[in-house]
Amino acid sequence: MENSALKIKEWLNSHKIALPFLHVVLGSGLASSLDEYEKTQKDWTLKGVLPFSEIPGINPSTAPGHSAVYKFYEKNGKTLSFQTGRLHGYEGNSPQSVVKPLTVLCDLGVQKFILTNAAGSLQTHMKAGSAMIIDDQVNMTGLNPLTGPNDEKKGPRFPDMSKCYSPGINEILKKNLLQKKVEVHHGTYIGVNGPCFETAAEVKLFSNWGMGAVGMSTVFEAIALRHRGGEVGGISFLANMGTGLAEKAHEKLSGEEVLEEGKKKAPLILSAIFMSAEELI
Numbered sequence: 608m609e610n611s612a613l614k615i616k617e618w619l620n621s622h623k624i625a626l627p628f629l630h631v632v633l634g635s636g637l638a639s640s641l642d643e644y645e646k647t648q649k650d651w652t653l654k655g656v657l658p659f660s661e662i663p664g665i666n667p668s669t670a671p672g673h674s675a676v677y678k679f680y681e682k683n684g685k686t687l688s689f690q691t692g693r694l695h696g697y698e699g700n701s702p703q704s705v706v707k708p709l710t711v712l713c714d715l716g717v718q719k720f721i722l723t724n725a726a727g728s729l730q731t732h733m734k735a736g737s738a739m740i741i742d743d744q745v746n747m748t749g750l751n752p753l754t755g756p757n758d759e760k761k762g763p764r765f766p767d768m769s770k771c772y773s774p775g776i777n778e779i780l781k782k783n784l785l786q787k788k789v790e791v792h793h794g795t796y797i798g799v800n801g802p803c804f805e806t807a808a809e810v811k812l813f814s815n816w817g818m819g820a821v822g823m824s825t826v827f828e829a830i831a832l833r834h835r836g837g838e839v840g841g842i843s844f845l846a847n848m849g850t851g852l853a854e855k856a857h858e859k860l861s862g863e864e865v866l867e868e869g870k871k872k873a874p875l876i877l878s879a880i881f882m883s884a885e886e887l888i
């Protein structure tokens with residue numbers, strides 16, 4: 608077993624925490640709201656927080672709004688884990704490093720995952736502040752976490768991607784987001800490297816291709832998890848309209864705007880995720 612997996616296993620054992628039945632990655636804006644949300648709900652008890660910095664082989668996060676820790680919650684002996692913060696290619700991480708916090712859990716036996724992100728809407732009817740269920744993805748980064756020698760024990764050399772996102776998990780997420788009165792759309796997420804936001808020409812291109820949302824994360828994680836046989840649900844929180852699509856098209860995009868917009872809807876989305884977790888045990 609790799610050092611990172613060993614460390615997490617030992618840490619879970621020493622804290623008497625069972626292996627999670629579901630692991631959730633919280634994207635920008637949503638991540639910083641988990642601490643507050645935790646206090647407003649009574650069902651799940653926080654059992655421990657493990658910072659990435661304590662795990663050999665996992666890079667620290669440098670992205671704004673990403674504190675990069677695992678948080679473990681328990682209810683009736685079942686563990687639900689969150690990752691507040693993720694690693695991105697634009698921070699200088701290789702695709703393999705980006706996926707490490709997730710693949711290590713997969714290697715320990717976690718099978719179900721929910722990936723969330725903040726993204727720019729590429730369709731005028733999908734307004735900022737709404738959510739998009741990720742039905743499928745396009746990896747526009749030109750890179751792939753499976754590049755290099757393949758470990759056949761983990762997954763096949765040429766993994767099938769026909770069901771990259773699980774219709775079952777996504778259906779549960781959609782139902783609970785709607786119950787929380789979050790406007791929900793469906794669409795394809797196109798992952799770019801960043802860190803600059805897209806030009807208006809790029810947004811026009813992606814939009815004409817029929818893509819739903821654009822962002823700088825998630826695609827490597829979904830690929831690596833599917834390779835290992837993980838089941839993946841996905842939500843994009845549409846934090847802003849893609850460049851040039853807003854009614855006030857002259858307005859500039861900023862990272863702060865993305866984080867602020869996320870914070871407003873975060874409690875509703877978190878609540879929908881906790882509700883969904885109950886159905887995925």
Ligand code: HPA
Pocket residue numbers: 725726727728804805821822823846847848849850860865
């Ligand atoms: N583009 C890329 N990534 C993003 C955006 C965007 O408009 N909004 C939030 N993350």
